Structure formats: structure tokens, C-alpha cells
Amino acid sequence: MATEIEFEVNGGRQRVKEDGATPLLLALRNNLELRGTRHGCATGNCGACAVLVEGRPVTSCNTPVEAVAGLTVETIEGFERDAVGKALLGAFMNEQAGQCGYCLAGILIRAKAFLVNTKSPSRADIAEALDDHLCRCGAHHRILTAIERAANELSGGQAA
Amino acid sequence: MSAQTISPSLTDNPLCSDWLTFEADGRVTLKTGKVEIGQGILTALVQIAADELDISPDRFDVISGHTALGPVEAGTSSSLSIEVSGKAIRHAASAVRKLLLTEAGTLLQAEMSNLSVVDGAVHVGGRDSSLTLSSLASSVDLGQSVMEFASPKQPGERRLVGTSMPRIDLLHKAVGEHFIQNIALPGMRHGRIVQPPSGVRRLVTFDEAALASKFPDVTIVRNGSIVGVIAETEAVVIKAIELAAKLVTWNEPEPPPKNIFGTLRALDNAPEVTADKGDVAAVTGKKISLTVTKPYIAHASIAPSCAIATWTASDKIEVLSHTQSPHGLADGLGVVFGLDGMNDITVIHKPGAGTYGHSGQDDAALDAVLLAKSVPGVPVRVLWSRADDFQSSPAGCAMVVHAEGVLGDDGRIASISMESLSQPHAQRPGRGGFAEMTNAALLDPPLPVTPVSADVPPARGGGADRNATPLYAIPNVHVQKRILQKWPVRTSALRGLGGYANLYALEGLMDELAEAAGQCPVAFRVAHLEDKRAAYLIERVAEMAGWPGPSGEGEAIGVAVSQYKNKSAYSAVAVRVRLDEEVRLLNVYAAVDSGEAVNPDGIRNQIEGSIIQAASWTLKEALAIDGDRIATDGWDAYPILKFSEIPEIEVELVDRPELPSLGVGETAVGTTGAAIGNAVKRAIGLRLLDLPLTRDAIQAAINK
Numbered sequence: 125m126a127t128e129i130e131f132e133v134n135g136g137r138q139r140v141k142e143d144g145a146t147p148l149l150l151a152l153r154n155n156l157e158l159r160g161t162r163h164g165c166a167t168g169n170c171g172a173c174a175v176l177v178e179g180r181p182v183t184s185c186n187t188p189v190e191a192v193a194g195l196t197v198e199t200i201e202g203f204e205r206d207a208v209g210k211a212l213l214g215a216f217m218n219e220q221a222g223q224c225g226y227c228l229a230g231i232l233i234r235a236k237a238f239l240v241n242t243k244s245p246s247r248a249d250i251a252e253a254l255d256d257h258l259c260r261c262g263a264h265h266r267i268l269t270a271i272e273r274a275a276n277e278l279s280g281g282q283a284a
Numbered sequence: 285m286s287a288q289t290i291s292p293s294l295t296d297n298p299l300c301s302d303w304l305t306f307e308a309d310g311r312v313t314l315k316t317g318k319v320e321i322g323q324g325i326l327t328a329l330v331q332i333a334a335d336e337l338d339i340s341p342d343r344f345d346v347i348s349g350h351t352a353l354g355p356v357e358a359g360t361s362s363s364l365s366i367e368v369s370g371k372a373i374r375h376a377a378s379a380v381r382k383l384l385l386t387e388a389g390t391l392l393q394a395e396m397s398n399l400s401v402v403d404g405a406v407h408v409g410g411r412d413s414s415l416t417l418s419s420l421a422s423s424v425d426l427g428q429s430v431m432e433f434a435s436p437k438q439p440g441e442r443r444l445v446g447t448s449m450p451r452i453d454l455l456h457k458a459v460g461e462h463f464i465q466n467i468a469l470p471g472m473r474h475g476r477i478v479q480p481p482s483g484v485r486r487l488v489t490f491d492e493a494a495l496a497s498k499f500p501d502v503t504i505v506r507n508g509s510i511v512g513v514i515a516e517t518e519a520v521v522i523k524a525i526e527l528a529a530k531l532v533t534w535n536e537p538e539p540p541p542k543n544i545f546g547t548l549r550a551l552d553n554a555p556e557v558t559a560d561k562g563d564v565a566a567v568t569g570k571k572i573s574l575t576v577t578k579p580y581i582a583h584a585s586i587a588p589s590c591a592i593a594t595w596t597a598s599d600k601i602e603v604l605s606h607t608q609s610p611h612g613l614a615d616g617l618g619v620v621f622g623l624d625g626m627n628d629i630t631v632i633h634k635p636g637a638g639t640y641g642h643s644g645q646d647d648a649a650l651d652a653v654l655l656a657k658s659v660p661g662v663p664v665r666v667l668w669s670r671a672d673d674f675q676s677s678p679a680g681c682a683m684v685v686h687a688e689g690v691l692g693d694d695g696r697i698a699s700i701s702m703e704s705l706s707q708p709h710a711q712r713p714g715r716g717g718f719a720e721m722t723n724a725a726l727l728d729p730p731l732p733v734t735p736v737s738a739d740v741p742p743a744r745g746g747g748a749d750r751n752a753t754p755l756y757a758i759p760n761v762h763v764q765k766r767i768l769q770k771w772p773v774r775t776s777a778l779r780g781l782g783g784y785a786n787l788y789a790l791e792g793l794m795d796e797l798a799e800a801a802g803q804c805p806v807a808f809r810v811a812h813l814e815d816k817r818a819a820y821l822i823e824r825v826a827e828m829a830g831w832p833g834p835s836g837e838g839e840a841i842g843v844a845v846s847q848y849k850n851k852s853a854y855s856a857v858a859v860r861v862r863l864d865e866e867v868r869l870l871n872v873y874a875a876v877d878s879g880e881a882v883n884p885d886g887i888r889n890q891i892e893g894s895i896i897q898a899a900s901w902t903l904k905e906a907l908a909i910d911g912d913r914i915a916t917d918g919w920d921a922y923p924i925l926k927f928s929e930i931p932e933i934e935v936e937l938v939d940r941p942e943l944p945s946l947g948v949g950e951t952a953v954g955t956t957g958a959a960i961g962n963a964v965k966r967a968i969g970l971r972l973l974d975l976p977l978t979r980d981a982i983q984a985a986i987n988k
């Protein structure tokens with residue numbers, strides 16, 4: 125049963141007419157044509173579809189769109205709007221942290237939430253924070269290095 | 285040198301214009317049949333072309349894997365893109381430069397030796413002439429022979445090749461909508477089919493009325509054993525196909541399938557002997573044998589397979605696909621639909637998530653075309669479910685490998701015998717005039733199934749026997765394979781093919797022989813290597829790893845070395861492991877020699893990635909088989925290596941600018957697996973022969 129659901133995406137107000145049980149992933153990609161959020165497993169197991177809801181990472185594939193009514197959502201399209209996003213993306217490119225790149229949007233989203241809340245994390249802390257995200261090409265080592273680098277830049281080079 | 289000797293791609297695409305064209309706005313279009321699957325190939329190919337032309341790489345656009353607009357090249361496989369397409373492009377670009385500069389010389393009345401190119405601008409005696417290669421291209425016929433005009437730069441003259449140019453596509457792939465899974469064409473509809481449990485099943489019943497009553501707006505497509513749906517939205521398709529799957533019944537396979545390993549062990553068909561030297565039967569000494577089993581494994585791409593197909597009103601087909609073989613797919617679809625793959629079908633590559641050989645890409649394209657045929661003119665997008673992608677993609681082969689070595693009284697290896705038992709390692713569409721796609725056999729009328737799928741021949745590096753022939757100088761060697769045909773679980777190419785299991789066995793045997801000889805495994809290998817490049821790498825990696833390191837006490841280093849396909853890139857890998865209840869990877873070191881490095885950081889990235897992927901196969905991965913079907917249906921059932929399980933990795937490249945560039949995508953998978961097996965043996969004194977080395981497998985081995 126389609127209903128009007130309103131929420132904020134990347135700073136702008138959005139309204140979708142959709143069955144409230146439809147996954148947020150499909151509403152973002154198909155109703156709002158924000159297709160940077162990746163379709164992965166559709167069961168919340170791989171992390172590819174992660175978005176921030178009120179600043180917290182959630183897997184959009186198994187989050188019903190009605191659950192974000194009235195809330196703020198950030199997708200990869202809005203990623204570079206703040207210093208943490210800019211630092212992370214710059215670090216990922218500097219480290220060439222990726223191969224096929226499909227997992228990166230979700231990992232960047234998770235890394236942003238993590239760095240916003242964790243100053244000077246250790247490499248092991250970062251790895252643990254990413255354990256819900258799968259990468260099949262084996263870019264893990266570079267991804268960890270890139271997040272360390274971003275963390276370091278954000279703390280003015282003072283990080284551990 | 286002939287075109288064929290330089291690159292088979294130049295035989296099929298002999299003209300400069302097959303590879304390069306210039307646009308009016310000064311941009312250059314580089315055309316290749318090879319496709320980007322995350323390995324950075326398009327960046328490396330642009331580097332090669334830009335270097336020969338002296339045009340900045342940011343002026344290049346790339347047409348890749350487009351059957352109508354690009355060159356006809358074999359699929360992106362076997363780590364051959366640099367070796368084949370790269371060489372062709374280097375020669376083509378050098379020929380284009382020569383043709384254009386000859387024209388410049390005529391116009392400027394200048395000697396060729398007085399001309400140079402600075403980012404596309406022609407200079408005479410070091411001063412800008414106002415001519416550019418692009419402007420010259422409008423009056424020069426590039427439809428001329430590459431071979432007639434090719435004169436590539438010497439290694440010392442190259443400026444871009446050998447530098448770590450950043451990937452041209454990575455930023456778009458991180459934040460953009462770059463993937464086939466993200467493409468939405470105007471008017472596009474969504475579709476899926478109910479995948480059969482396996483290729484040997486046939487549909488018995490389908491309650492179409494029940495589906496139609498619940499989803500009246502959905503188009504139901506039927507053809508033989510295929511049941512599919514098309515709808516306006518993806519959300520509706522997902523729900524409709526879930527219901528459809530409950531409304532069909534399938535026959536049971538006859539006869540009931542047996543266990544794959546028992547079947548492989550019992551193979552008694554005539555073996556294909558792929559290496560035979562001396563007489564292994566005649567040698568005497570201390571005999572050491574081991575048998576390795578490797579289960580079916582999955583590509584396990586992060587995104588399920590996807591394709592978008594349009595069947596036009598004039599019976600032409602256009603397919604967007606992340607296939608690794610656009611021309612092969614076009615040919616295969618031609619077989620299925622009775623069309624000319626060359627003229628009636630256009631396949632255009634669009635990037636997908638990483639796949640590592642022949643996964644479900646081509647099958648998803650067949651599904652999309654099947655559905656599109658019933659709605660002419662309308663693009664139909666098929667995105668498989670995660671479960672479909674595990675269960676309906678070709679799997680990496682299960683294998684049994686017997687390895688036997690004899691140590692002579694002189695402490696040297698007298699003989700090595702290898703036998704690899706497996707299904708075929710490459711069953712890609714379009715080969716030999718057969719469709720080679722599971723669902724083609726389920727149509728009405730059914731397409732004939734390939735009678736015998738030959739394994740990859742030794743000339744192409746072998747399939748089941750890949751890397752089974754020892755690189756070592758051994759007087760008596762016998763290598764053979766037996767191929768299991770007609771088995772319900774479909775197999776095809778997955779990174780490294782048989783090389784991964786063969787090296788696990790062969791390099792494991794080398795450690796066992798060294799132990800029997802009372803020698804250090806590194807020194808023992810070096811003593812048997814006449815190949816200096818391999819010998820250097822194993823000594824170098826041992827040094828990097830601090831060999832011999834700790835021994836026993838649950839922590840140790842293991843090593844392995846090989847040359848991919850015994851003719852491509854070399855890798856030596858050392859792995860430091862700690863065993864508590866399971867194998868914990870602490871450090872991985874790799875030393876790699878791939879000749880002239882086109883993009884050193886790109887090579888490092890490939891090596892790091894292949895180490896992690898092979899470590900994941902070795903420690904965790906096995907598809908669950910239930911009779912004829914793959915039972916694994918999601919990530920819960922198929923764990924792969926996680927971020928917190930990633931070791932420290934150090935890769936060192938030996939750059940040899942004077943030697944030909946060799947592909948690196950697969951060279952380290954076999955050495956990584958083997959080095960882990962050898963490290964575990966040195967850590968706990970047990971050689972584990974049945975992959976993967978899970979916690980349960982370790983415990984079972986300890987308790988035995």
C-alpha cells in the first residue's frame with residue numbers, strides 16, 4: 125500500500141510515494157534516483173548498501189523506507205559535504221584503496237560514522253569497525269591504511 | 285616479427301584505426317576488447333598508448349568491450365590483457381604517431397628527426413609548430429597497417445610506463461553510479477527468472493494462474509522450463525519471483541548425483557599427459573606422496589550478476605553486460621536465438637562488481653534477452669538475487685591432486701609425478717558453436733549441450749593441469765590430468781584455474797621432500813632451480829620474512845614460489861601464521877617479477893588483493909553441495925576473510941624494464957595458498973591436505 129513518506133536526504137527534503145515496507149535501498153535508488161548506494165545482498169550481510177540515518181550507519185537493503193520517515197539520511201552522493209567525508213575520499217584516492225570499487229560506498233559511509241565518533245583509532249579498531257563490510261577483491265589492506273591516513277589528517281597529524 | 289608473434293590481437297585487428305581514433309575536440313579514443321574488472325587494466329592501457337603518442341593520459345577516452353565499436357579480442361582472462369592487448373596497443377600507438385608525424389614532416393618541410401611531440405603538440409627543433417596530432421589525424425588515413433608503421437619506443441625512452449599513475453576510474457567507482465547495477469535506461473522494465481536448482485532439472489508444474497491472480501500487472505514469460513516475470517518496478521519483480529519460485533516444481537535428477545571427491549578419485553578415463561620427461565617409474569629412493577582436495581568455491585562477487593537487454597523491432601539485440609567475453613557472449617546468444625552474433629547482436633561491457641573469471645555475468649545476459657524478446661523495444665534489466673548468484677553461477681572446480689616425489693640418495697629430487705582430477709576449468713559461452721549457458725538447455729526446443737567441454741589446453745596454460753609441472757630442474761617428471769565430463773554442478777574459470785590446488789600440492793610436496801632431505805625448504809628450492817628469476821624471488825622473500833623465523837610453538841613461516849602458467853609472472857610468497865584454535869595470518873610477504881612493470885602500484889594492488897582472496901579460499905571457503913545443486917544461498921553460509929582477519933602485507937616488485945610485461949592478476953593465488961599450508965605444517969607439525977583449513981579441520985587433524 126503506497127503512502128507518502130517524507131525524510132531528509134543529503135540536506136534536502138524528499139518525499140516518496142511507496143509501500144512503507146519497501147527497502148530504503150530501493151526507494152533511494154529507484155524513487156529518488158540516487159543510485160550511488162549499492163545493491164549487494166539484500167539481506168544486510170555485506171554492507172555495500174550502508175547509508176547514515178541520523179548519523180548512524182544502517183544497511184538500507186533491510187531497512188523499510190517507513191522507518192526513516194522524518195529522519196535524516198546521508199548517502200554517498202552527499203558524502204563530501206563535510207571535512208570527514210573530504211578527508212576520507214582524498215585518502216582513499218591517495219592510497220588507491222579499491223579495486224572493483226563496488227564495496228567502497230558502503231565502507232566510506234561506515235568509516236565516516238566511525239571517525240566522527242572515534243578520535244585517533246588504532247588500525248585494529250578500524251578493522252573491527254569494518255567487520256560488517258565485505259570486500260571481495262582484497263583491497264582491505266589499503267582501505268585500512270586510507271582510513272588511518274584520514275584519521276591522522278583530521279586530528280592534525282596527531283593520531284597514533 | 286609477425287603480427288601474430290607480437291600479439292594475436294593484431295592479426296584480428298590489423299589497422300591503426302582498429303585501436304585509436306582522434307576526435308575533433310582533440311580527445312583521443314583508445315579501443316580495446318579487454319574490460320575493467322577492478323584490476324586497473326584500462327589505466328595501464330591508457331598509460332601505454334599515451335606514452336607512445338606523447339599525449340597526456342587525461343586526454344584519452346576508452347571504448348572497452350564493445351562488440352560493434354571496438355576491436356575483436358579474446359575475453360579478459362588468464363592474466364593476458366597486458367601481454368596481448370597491451371602489446372597490440374603499444375604497436376598501434378607507435379604506428380599512429382609515425383603516420384601523423386610523417387604528415388607533419390611533409391607539411392612543415394622538416395626532417396622526421398627534427399620533430400618531437402609534447403602532449404600532442406608537434407614541435408620542430410624544439411619549438412611548437414601549431415600542428416597537433418589530433419589536427420593531423422583529420423587528414424591522415426589511420427586505416428593502415430599497424431605492422432607496417434610500428435616502431436615502439438625502447439624501454440629507456442618510456443616516461444609514463446613504469447610510473448604509478450592513479451586509476452582513471454576509481455573515484456567514479458567509489459562515489460558514482462558507474463556500475464551496470466546502477467544503470468537505468470529510459471522506459472526500462474525489471475525482470476527475473478526462477479533459476480532451476482541445477483542444469484539437469486526440468487520444470488514439472490507451474491501454477492501460472494496463482495501468480496497472475498496475485499500479480500495481475502506483471503508480464504509472465506514462459507519458455508520450456510523457464511518461468512520469468514517482467515514488471516515496472518524492481519520491488520514488484522522481487523516479490524513476484526519469490527512467489528513464482530514457490531509455484532513451480534522440478535523433477536528429481538536421475539541418477540542421483542554422487543559425491544564429487546569420490547567420483548574424481550575413481551576417474552578411470554584415459555589421462556591427458558601434459559608433461560613427461562625421463563622415466564618416473566624407473567627411479568629409486570625415498571618416496572613421498574600426498575593427496576590434496578579442494579572444494580568447489582564461488583566467485584562471491586559483492587554484487588549479484590546483472591544485465592540489461594533490448595530486443596529491437598527489427599530482431600536485433602543490444603545487451604549491456606559485465607561479461608568478461610563480450611564477443612563470446614554475442615556468439616553464445618547468437619546460438620541460442622538463431623541470430624548472427626557478429627551482425628545482429630551488440631554486447632557492450634559495463635563494469636560490475638569484481639568477478640574473477642567466468643561467473644554468472646553471461647547467464648544473467650541470457651535471462652535478460654529471453655525476457656526482452658517478449659517485450660520488443662523495451663530494455664529489460666535482470667539483477668539476480670544473492671542466492672541466485674551463489675547457486676546459478678559457474679563454480680570454481682572441486683579438485684583432487686595427487687603429488688608424488690622421490691628423493692634420491694644424493695639428497696636431490698629424482699622425480700615428481702602429478703595428477704590433477706577435475707571438471708573443465710573454462711566453459712565460456714560461444715566456444716565451438718555452443719551456447720554454454722545453463723538455461724539454454726531448458727528452452728523449448730532445448731539447445732544442444734556441448735557434448736564434451738575440453739579443459740583449457742596446455743598451449744593456453746592448461747586448466748586442471750595449470751602449474752602442475754614443476755618449475756624445478758628435475759630429471760624425471762610426469763604430469764597428467766583426468767577431466768570429469770557431464771556433472772550437474774557447472775564449473776568454469778576462477779582465478780588461477782587448477783594452479784591454486786596444484787601448487788598447494790606441489791609446493792607442499794617440496795617442503796616434505798626438503799624435510800626428508802634434512803634441508804632448509806628455501807635452500808632446497810634454490811638448489812633445484814635453474815631459473816634465476818624464481819631463485820632470486822624465493823631468497824628475497826625469505827629475507828623479507830625473516831626466514832626461518834620461529835619454528836613450532838604454534839607460530840611459523842611458510843614459503844612457496846612459482847611462475848604463473850610456467851610462462852608468465854613469477855611470485856614468491858612467505859606467510860607467517862599463528863595457530864590457536866584456528867589459523868591466524870600475521871604477515872604475508874610477496875616478491876614479484878612481472879618483467880617491465882607498466883604500473884607498479886597497480887601491480888602491488890593486484891598482488892595484495894590476490895593474496896587476500898587466496899588466503900580467504902584457503903582458510904574459509906567451500907560451496908555446500910546438495911546432490912546436483914549448490915546449497916549455499918548467502919554470505920552466512922559462505923564466510924570470506926573479514927577486515928579484522930587481514931594480515932600485514934608487504935609486496936616487493938623486481939622491475940625488469942628490459943623484459944616483456946607479464947600479467948599479474950593470478951600469479952600469487954597459488955603461492956599464497958601453498959605458503960599457508962607450509963606455514964601450518966611448520967607451526968604444528970601437521971600437513972593439512974583437505975581445503976579449506978577451517979577451525980574444524982584443524983581440530984580434526986590435531987585429534988586424529
